Amino acid sequence: MKKCLVLLSGGVDSSTALALAARDFDEVIALSVFYGQKHERELKSAKDIAEFYGVELKTIDLNAVFADSDCSLLANSEAEIPQESYAEQIKKTGGLTPVSTYIPFRNGLFISSAAAVALSNGCEAVIYGAHADDSAGNAYPDCSPEFYEAMNAALITGSGGGVKLLAPFINMNKTEIVKLGLKLGVPYELTWSCYVGGDEPCGVCGTCIDREKAFKNARIRG
Amino acid sequence: MKKCLVLLSGGVDSSTALALAARDFDEVIALSVFYGQKHERELKSAKDIAEFYGVELKTIDLNAVFADSDCSLLANSEAEIPQESYAEQIKKTGGLTPVSTYIPFRNGLFISSAAAVALSNGCEAVIYGAHADDSAGNAYPDCSPEFYEAMNAALITGSGGGVKLLAPFINMNKTEIVKLGLKLGVPYELTWSCYVGGDEPCGVCGTCIDREKAFKNARIRG
Numbered sequence: 001m002k003k004c005l006v007l008l009s010g011g012v013d014s015s016t017a018l019a020l021a022a023r024d025f026d027e028v029i030a031l032s033v034f035y036g037q038k039h040e041r042e043l044k045s046a047k048d049i050a051e052f053y054g055v056e057l058k059t060i061d062l063n064a065v066f067a068d069s070d071c072s073l074l075a076n077s078e079a080e081i082p083q084e085s086y087a088e089q090i091k092k093t094g095g096l097t098p099v100s101t102y103i104p105f106r107n108g109l110f111i112s113s114a115a116a117v118a119l120s121n122g123c124e125a126v127i128y129g130a131h132a133d134d135s136a137g138n139a140y141p142d143c144s145p146e147f148y149e150a151m152n153a154a155l156i157t158g159s160g161g162g163v164k165l166l167a168p169f170i171n172m173n174k175t176e177i178v179k180l181g182l183k184l185g186v187p188y189e190l191t192w193s194c195y196v197g198g199d200e201p202c203g204v205c206g207t208c209i210d211r212e213k214a215f216k217n218a219r220i221r222g
Numbered sequence: 223m224k225k226c227l228v229l230l231s232g233g234v235d236s237s238t239a240l241a242l243a244a245r246d247f248d249e250v251i252a253l254s255v256f257y258g259q260k261h262e263r264e265l266k267s268a269k270d271i272a273e274f275y276g277v278e279l280k281t282i283d284l285n286a287v288f289a290d291s292d293c294s295l296l297a298n299s300e301a302e303i304p305q306e307s308y309a310e311q312i313k314k315t316g317g318l319t320p321v322s323t324y325i326p327f328r329n330g331l332f333i334s335s336a337a338a339v340a341l342s343n344g345c346e347a348v349i350y351g352a353h354a355d356d357s358a359g360n361a362y363p364d365c366s367p368e369f370y371e372a373m374n375a376a377l378i379t380g381s382g383g384g385v386k387l388l389a390p391f392i393n394m395n396k397t398e399i400v401k402l403g404l405k406l407g408v409p410y411e412l413t414w415s416c417y418v419g420g421d422e423p424c425g426v427c428g429t430c431i432d433r434e435k436a437f438k439n440a441r442i443r444g
Binding site: 061 | 284325326330337342371372385
């Protein structure tokens with residue numbers, strides 16, 4: 001029996017990854033991590049998506065790890081979340097550093113936690129929804145193919161072959177993910193992308209802009 | 223200014239790693255992780271060692287990650303800690319699986335947490351004390367050179383070059399570590415190795431046997 005664990009934030013990418021896993025594996029569990037973000041709206045979406053697919057959702061609080069970080073996504077930071085697209089943010093960083101919403105080694109931490117939970121629950125794979133738009137211009141280096149390959153090697157060697165990492169979207173862009181998700185029937189109305197939180201998405205943060213563009217492109221080009 | 227973070231359990235290996243770091247870096251911080259172990263005796267040693275070297279010790283509780291593990295080192299497991307050497311344990315596993323005191327992907331989780339804390343505190347490197355005796359016979363695959371290389375690549379790529387992993391003992395055995403530590407003046411009387419806890423080391427668990435052997439060899443061959 002093939003069993004896997006999906007890292008589920010409640011956003012577009014991880015929800016589509018869960019849909020794929022539900023199609024391809026015999027059994028799936030999901031893991032959401034609270035990391036001290038300014039709002040918990042996406043965790044509600046993770047719960048709704050997990051329920052939709054009938055998979056067990058585990059949640060872990062790892063916010064203590066980021067106690068000293070001043071990343072703008074974190075509740076303990078007074079820095080403001082940028083109101084501009086990633087393309088505009090990358091113009092400022094010149095691709096030399098991550099964007100200001102990069103949380104230090106967050107995906108490495110999430111994947112490592114997921115590997116521990118996966119090994120404890122008989123899962124042969126951890127799945128995460130990193131994609132090419134996120135790693136473009138070095139915005140989120142922990143979404144890059146190079147990082148994926150290194151972490152996959154770390155999981156395999158560090159567990160004695162017990163668990164591996166899958167990143168089915170690592171060479172896809174967000175538009176392609178949405179196109180795939182629409183075919184799979186992902187209930188995107190349940191997902192949440194906005195960094196700010198609140199009752200309605202802000203519409204002006206990087207992920208809101210990205211999400212809107214991906215849906216527009218997916219429907220036009222789909 | 224060169225600043226690093228040392229993963230400090232309070233045992234022989236990590237305490238020697240701290241001594242090396244204190245010699246080679248301008249500033250050092252240490253990180254101890256509580257992971258749900260049956261006793262917290264080693265955390266006291268970590269505090270004593272950090273004080274001895276005058277470095278700040280940060281502590282994080284990550285025991286929630288191992289809630290579903292039945293590893294014998296964990297308080298939530300009723301499995302007994304083996305009273306035999308690693309060599310005897312490896313005879314039973316045949317080198318095909320980790321030993322029963324392997325905690326699922328623990329070092330990957332510790333290193334990832336350390337990377338996050340390091341990046342948040344201006345450290346250019348994370349240092350951990352894995353050595354060749356621990357990875358021999360696949361006992362602890364998360365101490366192997368292959369795992370170290372993969373995690374180092376993950377840290378570098380996943381942080382956009384912000385932090386790297388150093389494992390100064392990765393090709394040394396425990397005897398060589400103790401010989402080095404004795405030269406560096408490591409206060410081994412403050413360290414703790416025993417898996418069982420209590421007022422005195424049990425003398426019969428894998429780490430007690432390993433420790434005694436290493437000190438005996440280091441003094442004879444040193």
